[in-house]
Amino acid sequence: MNRRDFLKKTAIVAAGATITAPVSAMLSNAEASGLTEMDADTQTYAQLDKKVKVLLINGSPRRDGNTFCALQEIETQLQKHGVETEIFQIGAKAVRSCINCGACHRDRLGKCVFDDDICNTVIQKMSQSDALIVGSPVYYGQPNGGVLSLMQRVFFSAGHYVQNKPAAAVAVCRRGGATSAFQSMNMMFQMMNMPVVTSQYWNIVYGMNKGQAKLDTEGMQTMRTLANNMAWLLEKLHTGTYTLPEREKE
Numbered sequence: 266m267n268r269r270d271f272l273k274k275t276a277i278v279a280a281g282a283t284i285t286a287p288v289s290a291m292l293s294n295a296e297a298s299g300l301t302e303m304d305a306d307t308q309t310y311a312q313l314d315k316k317v318k319v320l321l322i323n324g325s326p327r328r329d330g331n332t333f334c335a336l337q338e339i340e341t342q343l344q345k346h347g348v349e350t351e352i353f354q355i356g357a358k359a360v361r362s363c364i365n366c367g368a369c370h371r372d373r374l375g376k377c378v379f380d381d382d383i384c385n386t387v388i389q390k391m392s393q394s395d396a397l398i399v400g401s402p403v404y405y406g407q408p409n410g411g412v413l414s415l416m417q418r419v420f421f422s423a424g425h426y427v428q429n430k431p432a433a434a435v436a437v438c439r440r441g442g443a444t445s446a447f448q449s450m451n452m453m454f455q456m457m458n459m460p461v462v463t464s465q466y467w468n469i470v471y472g473m474n475k476g477q478a479k480l481d482t483e484g485m486q487t488m489r490t491l492a493n494n495m496a497w498l499l500e501k502l503h504t505g506t507y508t509l510p511e512r513e514k515e
């Protein structure tokens with residue numbers, strides 16, 4: 266079986282396991298609670314037994330820096346919608362980059378063959394989440410090295426856990442280069458069949474010293490709008506009936 270066939274096969278299994286199952290579970294919860302079809306349209310996640318979960322990855326080595334401020338603003342707003350959240354800190358430890366050894370595909374690992382950093386932890390968390398938000402500081406007009414290394418390995422070795430799950434990127438910078446960093450991250454989502462969630466502006470926040478991002482009022486508003494849009498899309502996906510998109514044979 267070649268790599269494409271393998272990815273496709275695992276995607277079908279994963280799609281059934283991670284998307285269809287929670288939806289059907291939610292619907293049966295709604296039915297069990299006696300909600301009518303119209304009620305079901307207006308209920309919030311908080312009324313359902315299982316909340317949807319958004320995993321937010323903070324790519325900054327500064328645990329409480331500006332990227333964290335941006336993600337915290339999103340988290341608070343998501344929680345207002347009854348969405349479960351987790352901010353995962355990449356931290357300051359080294360993250361390997363993909364060496365294209367192919368072991369993940371050859372041995373059908375469903376994870377990276379290297380288990381000595383955070384990559385497989387993130388894969389495991391992603392498998393249990395319904396959406397992904399990646400926040401990165403801008404380093405020389407790009408996401409920082411840790412974010413790029415991590416996302417490339419997560420997506421290459423465990424793409425089946427992310428496809429069809431909504432995603433968004435957030436870029437945080439002092440002055441410039443945020444649009445290219447933002448674009449870089451979005452390009453990864455767009456190759457992974459992940460619906461990209463938007464806001465009122467590109468998801469950019471400005472700040473240099475720790476905490477300065479909170480002073481960027483427009484940036485913070487953009488984060489809240491992103492959270493509202495993410496919650497809205499998740500609600501539509503997880504309380505209605507839908508079939509997964511068809512994938513053409515490559």
Ligand SMILES: Cc1cc2nc3c(=O)[nH]c(=O)nc-3n(C[C@H](O)[C@H](O)[C@H](O)COP(=O)(O)O)c2cc1C
Nearest residue numbers: 325330331332402403404405406438439440441472
């Ligand atoms: C190595 C390095 C490169 C940077 N490159 C840029 C850049 O290209 N553009 C910019 O506006 N800020 C740049 N910065 C500033 C950071 O993006 C900014 O301080 C940001 O708030 C850091 O986010 P954090 O607090 O979450 O780590 C750079 C910082 C570092 C350490």
